[in-house]
Amino acid sequence: MSVRIEDLVRRAPGNHDRILLDQVTVDIPDGAFVALVGPSGAGKTTLLRAIAGLDPFDTGRIVIDDRNTNDLSARERNVGFVFQNYALFRHMTVAKNISFGLDVLPGSQRPAKSEIDRRVKELLDLIQLPDLGSSYPQRLSGGQRQRVALARALATRPKHLLLDEPFGALDPVVRRTVRQWLRSLHDQLGLTTILVTHDQEEALDVADRLVVMQDGRIVQDDGAEALENRPATPFVMEFLGETLSFPGRITGGMFLPELPHVAPFPVAGIADGPAAALIRPHEIRLTPEAGGAPVQRAGSRYGLSKLAVDLGDRIVDILVPASEAVPASGVKLHIAAARLFRDDRLLEPTHEARVAAA
Ligand SMILES: Nc1ncnc2c1ncn2[C@@H]1O[C@H](COP(=O)(O)OP(=O)(O)OP(=O)(O)O)[C@@H](O)[C@H]1O
Secondary structure, three states, X not given: OOEEEEEEEEEEOOEEEEEEEEEEEEEEXXXXXXXXXXXXXXXXXXXXXXXXXXXOXXXXXXXXXXXXXXXXXXXXXXXXXXXXXXXOOOOOOHHHHHHHHHHOOOOOOOOOHHHHHHHHHHHHHHOOOOOOOOOOHHHOOHHHHHHHHHHHHHOOOOOEEEEEOOOOOOOHHHHHHHHHHHHHHHHHHOOEEEEEOOOHHHHHHHOOEEEEEEXXXXXXXXXXXXXXXXXXXXXXXXXXXXXXXXXXXXXXXXXXEOOOOEOOEEOOOOOOEEEEEEEOOOOEEEXXXXXXXXXXXXXXXXXXXXXXXXXOOOEEEEEEEOOOOOOOOOEEEEEOOOEEEEOOEEOXXXXXXXXXXX
């Protein structure tokens, strides 16, 4: 039940110079849970709608289960989808909402009424709302409605599930519960799922892989660990979390930062030249240094102290263990782990670019 997207190009209707999808290629194997992430306007929804067969594209192919979808009707694609605005039918009960996709099938394809009732009951159990079949949508909470929308998408037993910001309207706590539940459902039913979200935390929690899009292109397609340790571009690193950037030069196997009070560190196997070291706020150590960078406490995160360090032309916020004293004399910064970039590309060999704590 795989989905393969090959060299997909879509130009804006009415403005053919504007490219909405630029040679997008992604391979989603059977049973995978993939998140499509990226900033607003990156092309996530455009790609998802093309896969669903709701929007056309100019060139390329979408192959579902080894069949070119050009030859497939929406039904034959075997795809269920849920959008952010889940719009259940207000005048229909929950059970009727769920069975809708089956009720509208032509007579020859529609299961018998007893079979539809059985399937609705099964789905109500699956979404853990066994007693709400006769309720109307307005009686349900946002999280419950979202689960009903999923049940409705699953009624025709699709093997692929396409979800576009399905949890956007939910509050953060319900959102976390519903997404964990969705992941178990995916595993239990053996689905192949593509989730569009602009919430990177959500994507990292639930998906096996993140496909990061920017300006209609895929910039990286990887698991969480690779994205964190080997981001393809500074954009990917910045998109996935708070990032500090230290400009500098690599000379004779050392990274020499441009900013004052930042210690050089060794790097192996990288040619001399300009570079930027990108780090997360917790990947830095401080040592007291007379006349060093002034530092002060600036709050806390995840039980760590947040410190604001004044490096002259900029102030950087870093995270250190709460127990750490803040030297009044000033500090020197030691970069403990970094990804090094030149011309917006990650420098190889990346594993050697991660340095030991100074
Ligand atoms: N039918 C269309 N005609 C012209 N431009 C379009 C059309 N559909 C989408 N676009 C443009 O394509 C770009 C990508 O839009 P898309 O909705 O796919 O982005 P997205 O990554 O899903 O963003 P968001 O996170 O805001 O939903 C946007 O700049 C949008 O304005």
